Amino acid sequence: xxxxxxxxxxxxxxxxxxxxxxxxxxxxxxxxxxxxDYCHIGNFRTxxxxxxxRRTLEFRGFSVKHVMxxxxxxxxxLRRLRETDRSLRDFxxxxxxxxxxxxxxxxxxxxxxxxxxxxxMPQMIDLxxxxxxxxxxxxxxxxxxxxxxxxxxxxxxxxxxxxxxxFDEMRPGERVSGDEYDKEAAADFGLWKARVPDDGDVFWxxxxxxGRPGWHLECSAMSTALLGPxxxxxxxxxxxxxxxxxxxxxxxxxxxxYPVGQRFVKYWLHAAHLLVEGKKMSKSLGNFFxxxxxxxxxxxxxxxxxxxLSAHYRETFNFTLEGLxxxxxxLSRIDECVAKLVGLAASQRGSPNADVLARFTEAMDDxxxxxxxxxxxxxxxxxxxxxxxxxGVTSMKAADAVATWNRLDEVLGLGRRVxxxxxxxxxxxxxARTAAKQVRDFAHADALRNELKAMGWLVEDTPAGPKLKRA
RNA sequence: GGCGGGGUAGCCAAGUGGUAAGGCACGGCUCUGCAAAAGCUGCAUCGUCGGUUCGAUUCCGACCCUCGCCUCCA
Numbered sequence: 001x002x003x004x005x006x007x008x009x010x011x012x013x014x015x016x017x018x019x020x021x022x023x024x025x026x027x028x029x030x031x032x033x034x035x036x037d038y039c040h041i042g043n044f045r046t047x048x049x050x051x052x053x054r055r056t057l058e059f060r061g062f063s064v065k066h067v068m069x070x071x072x073x074x075x076x077x078l079r080r081l082r083e084t085d086r087s088l089r090d091f092x093x094x095x096x097x098x099x100x101x102x103x104x105x106x107x108x109x110x111x112x113x114x115x116x117x118x119x120x121m122p123q124m125i126d127l128x129x130x131x132x133x134x135x136x137x138x139x140x141x142x143x144x145x146x147x148x149x150x151x152x153x154x155x156x157x158x159x160x161x162x163x164x165x166x167f168d169e170m171r172p173g174e175r176v177s178g179d180e181y182d183k184e185a186a187a188d189f190g191l192w193k194a195r196v197p198d199d200g201d202v203f204w205x206x207x208x209x210x211g212r213p214g215w216h217l218e219c220s221a222m223s224t225a226l227l228g229p230x231x232x233x234x235x236x237x238x239x240x241x242x243x244x245x246x247x248x249x250x251x252x253x254x255x256x257x258y259p260v261g262q263r264f265v266k267y268w269l270h271a272a273h274l275l276v277e278g279k280k281m282s283k284s285l286g287n288f289f290x291x292x293x294x295x296x297x298x299x300x301x302x303x304x305x306x307x308x309l310s311a312h313y314r315e316t317f318n319f320t321l322e323g324l325x326x327x328x329x330x331l332s333r334i335d336e337c338v339a340k341l342v343g344l345a346a347s348q349r350g351s352p353n354a355d356v357l358a359r360f361t362e363a364m365d366d367x368x369x370x371x372x373x374x375x376x377x378x379x380x381x382x383x384x385x386x387x388x389x390x391x392g393v394t395s396m397k398a399a400d401a402v403a404t405w406n407r408l409d410e411v412l413g414l415g416r417r418v419x420x421x422x423x424x425x426x427x428x429x430x431x432a433r434t435a436a437k438q439v440r441d442f443a444h445a446d447a448l449r450n451e452l453k454a455m456g457w458l459v460e461d462t463p464a465g466p467k468l469k470r471a
Numbered sequence: 472g473g474c475g476g477g478g479u480a481g482c483c484a485a486g487u488g489g490u491a492a493g494g495c496a497c498g499g500c501u502c503u504g505c506a507a508a509a510g511c512u513g514c515a516u517c518g519u520c521g522g523u524u525c526g527a528u529u530c531c532g533a534c535c536c537u538c539g540c541c542u543c544c545a
Contacts (some may be wrong), residue, residue: 336509
């Protein structure tokens with residue numbers, strides 16, 4: 001059994017066979033954020049999906065080189081920048097830093113490279129030069145450079161690999177402003193945007209005059225710079241398939257002149273969008289959540305991660321606060337179980353249960369079928385709880401179970417619940433309650449328990465004695 | 472208008488040509504001084520209508536509803 005992934009290029013499930021058959025290095029590129037604001041929960045669905053893909057590959061024994069770009073020059077950034085007196089770098093740094101903090105909060109493994117668009121100008125300019133040289137790009141009088149789709153097709157290349165396109169049937173959206181520039185065809189896209197007064201001091205010199213790169217260009221330049229002209233996986237949200245990824249293919253395959261049979265990217269993976277309360281997220285509907293918004297409501301990164309991982313990545317995900325509460329309960333069930341096992345295992349080291357791992361692996365092999373994987377996890381939790389309830393767990397068995405969980409968690413990335421240290425006054429109240437219980441003064445014991453509850457601590461009487469738990 | 476996803480219990484969500492995983496919520500029971508945690512247990516015929524079949528939620532057709540993309544967008 002091998003890992004099967006749904007490749008947007010073929011619109012079908014394909015066994016994952018890396019370009020480098022030794023498995024020693026799998027190249028994976030994921031489109032990262034445009035750093036002009038805090039990322040929202042929808043963005044993080046895609047990033048958590050990328051993390052899940054990477055973790056699954058690593059779990060399967062592949063060595064992954066993970067690259068995620070940081071778009072730090074782009075229309076939206078410039079628009080925001082104009083409202084401030086800050087420098088581009090100063091402005092984008094703030095949101096880049098916040099983004100990385102959020103990724104960490106969600107327990108995502110940090111990409112090995114986080115290239116910034118502004119640091120790859122020479123590579124982008126080189127790519128444009130190659131396209132101009134091949135006649136696939138053209139310059140307009142204002143100094144902008146455009147990608148010519150018809151010339152690209154004239155070179156025997158195919159435009160429309162990820163999405164079936166029928167330009168005759170396409171209804172140009174209102175966003176195609178005809179007056180924007182004087183490009184030759186509506187579908188042509190910008191490679192280099194000539195400097196305009198609104199750009200302020202955000203511009204770079206180029207053989208075609210001062211300007212800045214078009215949005216798609218950075219991903220072609222940075223991915224091939226860091227992963228080579230061809231690499232294994234390219235991921236992103238489904239909305240990026242067209243035009244962003246399609247244009248990346250066009251730029252790369254147009255400029256790099258691959259030998260027959262070689263391509264820019266072997267597997268394209270796209271995550272479906274997330275809705276909030278059944279509707280597309282929007283600020284006007286008030287259903288727009290950043291990770292920070294949810295954190296301030298008291299939810300932890302791992303609870304949010306648990307929720308984002310509850311559905312298959314190709315299905316539209318409906319995010320609700322009710323669902324988040326459900327994820328919290330589900331995670332707590334796992335946490336309780338793992339904490340008990342860890343306590344019993346003490347410092348013993350065990351080995352994972354092969355059968356559980358096999359069923360879990362089989363589920364993940366099925367195009368990252370997390371829902372199926374969860375059923376394996378929760379069946380395992382129930383089995384462990386059953387054994388725990390009957391006192392049938394020796395420290396050795398507990399150690400094996402902990403090893404099993406640790407292995408599964410390499411993919412899930414939930415980690416362990418952090419046990420807060422209990423303040424001395426809470427411990428004192430707990431001791432007083434225990435004393436009251438011993439003399440069967442339950443009224444007093446319950447009063448003390450309520451007092452603790454008001455302080456945010458729950459009392460749990462266990463066979464090993466009373467314990468305090470964060471409410 | 473073109474293209475592409477979905478419709479499975481109160482909610483989330485797998486899945487299969489032979490009467491439907493798992494989680495949350497809810498009810499009952501056990502344990503407990505009472506709780507909590509945990510265990511046991513209860514809770515669905517799979518959008519509608521046809522067709523194929525011994526048998527369909529799963530295949531085919533039609534229809535209804537819903538979401539997304541069509542050059543800002545994870």
